[in-house]
Amino acid sequence: MATERDELTGVETTGHEWDGLKELNNPLPRWWLYVLYATIVGSLIYGVFVSPIPGVPGLLDNMRTVVRQDIALAREAQAANFERIELASLQDIRDDASLRDFVRSGGGSVFAENCAPCHGAGGAGVPGYPALVDDAWLWGGTLDDIYLTIAYGVRSDHDDTRWSEMMAFGRDGFLDHDEIGDVAGYVVSMSGGEIEDSAAAARGEEVYLDNCASCHGDNGEGDNYAGAPRLNDAIWLYGDSYDDIVSQIDDPKHGVMPAWIDRLD
Structure with missing residues (x-):
């Protein structure tokens, strides 16, 4: 099959035509190809040092190390508060500003994950699920x-x-x-x-x-x-x-x- 060429430029066409318009099959600029090849090589080198594959550490193992260190530091910082909570009564927690702020922060996440599906994100409730923001308690509000x-x-x-x-x-x-x-x-x-x-x-x-x-x-x-x-x-x-x-x-x-x-x- 003979290759079709544009009459004016002599460039090969792709064979596609729409409403009298034909697409020329011009090659990509050299600089564009060089940039593409460079990004491919760069990504391969980056993948060797910082692995994108779960469970496969790269040569640097940097991000996983940082995350592990951050988690360890967070647990260490929380451990003291958890120990105090274990020994404190509910009233003690309420009266201690630092513990109160700590449990409010953590409790908000627990509420959002476990309670909000029924009681609503803000505790406003829906028919059949009581509101928690109105000080009307079926079983007492202490x-x-x-x-x-x-x-x-x-x-x-x-x-x-x-x-x-x-x-x-x-x-x-x-x-x-x-x-x-x-x-x-x-x-x-x-x-x-x-x-x-x-x-x-x-x-x-x-x-x-x-x-x-x-x-x-x-x-x-x-x-x-x-x-x-x-x-x-x-x-x-x-x-x-x-x-x-x-x-x-x-x-x-x-x-x-x-x-x-x-x-x-």
């Missing part, structure tokens, strides 16, 4: 309370887990449809929410006192010991609408938090 909740979980498979369970008042037939609607209206009113039927909410108060107050309190103040949430603070785990509350009374949802005592040190 350091010891929070430690126990994290360590043993909620409804987890650990023997010492936190456990609470709300009766399914509708599903199991303890209350009829009208009674559930009345008490839901009353619960909405406890936190200052707007209700459409004040008479129903008034009837719901009696239903509440007979069936709900033993756990949630006469005034909806809740019970940290039993894990019963407050109902008078406008903070809702499964939604704040009338229908959400009816659903929770009828057939309640119960979340699960794993025990972290065997997962985290």
